[in-house]
Amino acid sequence: MMDKLFEQEIQKQSVFLDSNKISPHYIPNELPYREKELKSIIQILAPALSGKKPGNLFIYGKTGLGKTAISRQVVEKLLEYAKKYNSKIDSVYTNCHIHNTQYRVLINSLNKKGFKDLTGYASSHLYEKLLSYVDSDGKTLIIILDEIDKVKDINELIYLLTRSNDELEKGHVSLIGISNNVMFKEKLDPRSKSTLCEKEMVFAPYNAKQIQEILNQRVKIGFKENSVSDSAINLVAALAASENGDIRYSLNLLLKGGELADNAGDNQVTDEHINTARKIVEEDIVLSLIDTLPEYQQLVLFTIAKLAELGENNKNLLGETIDTWISGEVYKHYTELSKQFGKETRSARWFREYLKDLEMTGLITTTMSGAGQRGTTQLIKLAFPADKILNVMKKQYDL
DNA sequence: CCTCCACAGGAAGCGCAGGAGT
């Protein structure tokens, strides 16, 4: 019985040749339309080959534009060359979304370099360990900090890591910081800012045509021939273009679309699959955004979503749907709802901080009021359809 | 023009948790 099920699964036809190659985590050998960026990073890091300290680099750009892929690729190539020419270069990659403090970044870096059982040590001790690791043979250590904006004590971390260059007898430490948060740079200490942003680079979005080309390449290696209709690829490219040229998003669409086709037993991915995939992927995005939110922010979001739901049957005098509220109004409803759920009500001041946080996650958008409204107040609007948010929240918390 | 309203957001301070030092 079980054997039969496995047999069936194996023999099931698939549109995929190798679904791993469609995964956003897969780094292809060639990254089209990034030659310029590739060249600049190589130029910045190249001094390491002759034992000089490469400049620190800050890379900024929206999600899914190849920041991580390019940096990792360049560093990998650099290590190959270093071997060939006998230069001592080493690198360590840390995703700060997971390792989001100075301490955790240090632990992670040392772990990856083969140091074990480090928990319990003070961070000064970890720092010493890292220093001696670099100093032992005078290597150049390139530290890649992805999603660097997620580190809580980022100023201290930057200071610590760059200060190490003064204390090292031989060898250097060089930083590559990657972020998709525009505001991040402005929140840095002026001192950290000038160190980290010694060299700076901005990744521009791909346009629809470039996305199409990139997707075609991936489809060729990830899908069987003719398993994705041309119009489906066009649709994915168009959708991604409207999402700031986010390749990761488009790959997720293709991956989901392929799975949907497989499940339905279809031998080609069509527009229909992509449209369904889009709904699923979007819901996943909303879910993951909401999921990481603290409880009290979720309640605020829920309040706004509830208002939006009501607002759909609530037209203003011009017959337009009401989809924007002033913060005082939302706060009133929030206090009512929190009583209803038996939660403590936060002060209006802190409520405003919640709004700011929600805006940071991109779940809501706010604008300052102008004429037609007394004084200055925030006008609050959901960034996603209310039913989508409510659906996700209902599933999660059976509200 | 002046006052009032409705809010924004800074500053101070408070209780608490979790480390570091002793």
Next chain:
DNA sequence: ACTCCTGCGCTTCCTGTGGAGG
């Protein structure tokens, strides 16, 4: 085990801002 310190989440208080309304 104990104090001390620090950061965090939050409240309270306060000043500032700009349109509405007299």
